[in-house]
Amino acid sequence: MKARIHSLALAGVVTLAAAMLAGCGERPQVGKLEQGKYAGKADTRPWEGGTFKGDKGAWEQAERNRVRAQNEYKRVE
Amino acid sequence: MARMKFLCDAERCIECNSCVTACKNEHEVPWGVNRRRVVTINDGVPGERSMSVACMHCSDAPCIAVCPTNVIYQTEEGVVLHDKDGCIGCGYCFYACPFGAPQFPNGPAAFGARGKMDKCTFCAGGPEENGSQAELEKYGRNRLAEGKLPLCAEMCSTKALLGGDATEISDIFRDRVLRRGKGVEAWGWMTAYGKDKEEAK
Numbered sequence: 001m002k003a004r005i006h007s008l009a010l011a012g013v014v015t016l017a018a019a020m021l022a023g024c025g026e027r028p029q030v031g032k033l034e035q036g037k038y039a040g041k042a043d044t045r046p047w048e049g050g051t052f053k054g055d056k057g058a059w060e061q062a063e064r065n066r067v068r069a070q071n072e073y074k075r076v077e
Numbered sequence: 078m079a080r081m082k083f084l085c086d087a088e089r090c091i092e093c094n095s096c097v098t099a100c101k102n103e104h105e106v107p108w109g110v111n112r113r114r115v116v117t118i119n120d121g122v123p124g125e126r127s128m129s130v131a132c133m134h135c136s137d138a139p140c141i142a143v144c145p146t147n148v149i150y151q152t153e154e155g156v157v158l159h160d161k162d163g164c165i166g167c168g169y170c171f172y173a174c175p176f177g178a179p180q181f182p183n184g185p186a187a188f189g190a191r192g193k194m195d196k197c198t199f200c201a202g203g204p205e206e207n208g209s210q211a212e213l214e215k216y217g218r219n220r221l222a223e224g225k226l227p228l229c230a231e232m233c234s235t236k237a238l239l240g241g242d243a244t245e246i247s248d249i250f251r252d253r254v255l256r257r258g259k260g261v262e263a264w265g266w267m268t269a270y271g272k273d274k275e276e277a278k
Contacts, residue, residue: 039146040160044206052224066225066231071249
């Protein structure tokens with residue numbers, strides 16, 4: 001019984017020491033930092049996904065139509 | 078696809094601030110952050126000029142060069158975006174930007190804490206899944222992925238603010254300048270909208 005209590009106390013001490021030591025560690029906050037290279041998450045391009053389903057041409061055409069609609073001379077004449 | 082740019086026609090901007098309002102509403106931008114603002118020179122004096130200013134999505138953006146965590150990037154379309162998860166709120170991008178575009182939600186608070194940088198995204202969201210809730214919460218709406226243009230430009234009542242492919246908006250502006258001619262009026266309707274087609278003949 002005494003030996004059992006002793007081993008339990010020893011396990012507790014070891015766990016506590018390990019937990020306290022873990023606080024001393026420093027983990028890198030940024031994945032890979034290479035000078036001059038983007039280190040953030042990868043982005044999806046506007047034509048990928050939802051509306052255009054990867055059709056770059058359709059996206060470009062939609063954008064071109066919108067841009068040209070900004071010319072009010074073309075709309076009123 | 079060439080580069081996405083903004084172009085503000087100072088002859089037409091009437092300082093209505095609808096671009097500012099549209100931006101704040103569309104992206105649910107918090108208090109204290111203005112991704113876009115209208116600057117007026119010689120306010121109240123005849124000949125005053127106003128200009129809508131936001132991130133200019135520079136071709137060689139100084140904010141990208143100075144970011145210590147390298148989380149600012151440029152997309153294929155030339156839009157300058159950033160990953161908020163890696164931003165440490167150091168404010169270097171704000172010091173580097175000649176237009177004061179990077180904004181910080183907490184301002185310089187205790188111990189210099191500013192919060193994560195926020196800026197105009199050209200309505201292109203950020204590095205999250207297109208149209209996702211995470212993208213909306215962090216960066217605002219992704220109108221570009223919907224085949225639309227930035228709302229500030231599309232909302233502009235006088236079409237002073239143009240947004241989109243640089244060559245296309247340059248063509249629109251060039252057309253405008255040709256219609257205006259030169260020396261008609263220093264300031265006013267004719268300068269902003271040009272002569273009537275019949276009158277110009």
